Amino acid sequence: MFEWLANFGFPTAEQTWTGKTHEDLVASIEELDRVRHDLDYETDGAVIKLNNLALRTQCGATAKAPRWAMAYKFPAEQAVTVLKDIVIQVGRTGALTPVAELEPVFVAGSTVGRATLHNEEEIQRKDIRIGDTVVIEKAGEIIPAVVKVEMDKRPKKTKAFKLSKVCPECGSNAAKDEGEVVWRCPNPDCPAQVRGRLEHWCMRGAMDVDGGGEVLVRQLVANGLALDAGELYELTAEHVAGLERMAEKSAQNFIDGLEKSKLQDLWRGG
Numbered sequence: 085m086f087e088w089l090a091n092f093g094f095p096t097a098e099q100t101w102t103g104k105t106h107e108d109l110v111a112s113i114e115e116l117d118r119v120r121h122d123l124d125y126e127t128d129g130a131v132i133k134l135n136n137l138a139l140r141t142q143c144g145a146t147a148k149a150p151r152w153a154m155a156y157k158f159p160a161e162q163a164v165t166v167l168k169d170i171v172i173q174v175g176r177t178g179a180l181t182p183v184a185e186l187e188p189v190f191v192a193g194s195t196v197g198r199a200t201l202h203n204e205e206e207i208q209r210k211d212i213r214i215g216d217t218v219v220i221e222k223a224g225e226i227i228p229a230v231v232k233v234e235m236d237k238r239p240k241k242t243k244a245f246k247l248s249k250v251c252p253e254c255g256s257n258a259a260k261d262e263g264e265v266v267w268r269c270p271n272p273d274c275p276a277q278v279r280g281r282l283e284h285w286c287m288r289g290a291m292d293v294d295g296g297g298e299v300l301v302r303q304l305v306a307n308g309l310a311l312d313a314g315e316l317y318e319l320t321a322e323h324v325a326g327l328e329r330m331a332e333k334s335a336q337n338f339i340d341g342l343e344k345s346k347l348q349d350l351w352r353g354g
């Protein structure tokens with residue numbers, strides 16, 4: 085099947101394993117675990133399938149999925165490090181997300197310096213404090229998260245964390261809906277939200293604008309060059325090349341990317 089797809093130019097998994105016994109299966113999974121961090125993409129598991137059509141028919145299917153194919157997930161990898169600070173990030177919907185600044189640590193194939201703390205309730209439930217030694221966890225492409233605190237390593241004089249109820253970007257008072265755990269900045273003109281919406285617009289999977297990453301969007305917004313998706317399309321290469329540390333070639337690349345994105349279906353921008 086993979087070969088057949090590859091013949092048509094589809095990208096396929098570069099390696100597959102076949103086996104007859106339970107031992108073969110375990111050995112294959114173990115080998116994948118050894119080589120997976122050297123692949124050019126991240127993978128957190130495997131799909132195990134029967135390659136005999138008669139046996140597949142015999143296995144049948146549940147209401148949701150066939151019984152002859154099964155996903156295997158490697159357990160998330162963990163590491164221990166020190167939490168240096170807790171900063172608040174403001175997302176495109178205004179959500180205030182506490183993020184842990186960590187002593188950089190190598191886990192699951194890459195160096196991790198930040199981990200999500202989800203929300204204030206979660207931090208209080210786990211009693212995570214600045215200065216703590218923490219266990220972090222990373223699986224596949226999922227954002228690393230703080231799992232727990234090693235309490236016996238807690239330094240003296242730490243303070244329980246309290247989320248500031250003021251948006252760190254625009255100073256608006258944050259609000260929280262009843263029954264919700266997430267505090268939000270209610271100001272739609274908040275620079276962080278404006279940036280978040282533009283970044284989201286440019287993202288792969290949305291309008292897929294080449295070169296429209298975090299750094300460029302930050303500069304566009306800071307200079308008032310584009311504050312919504314519509315204004316992106318009024319930009320010229322000269323506008324963009326005038327920004328700090330922006331090469332002419334990258335500026336043109338971004339403008340070309342915008343032009344190309346006009347061919348995308350509009351629903352992708354939402």
Ligand SMILES: [Zn+2]
Binds near residue numbers: 251252255269271274
């Ligand atoms: Zn704000």
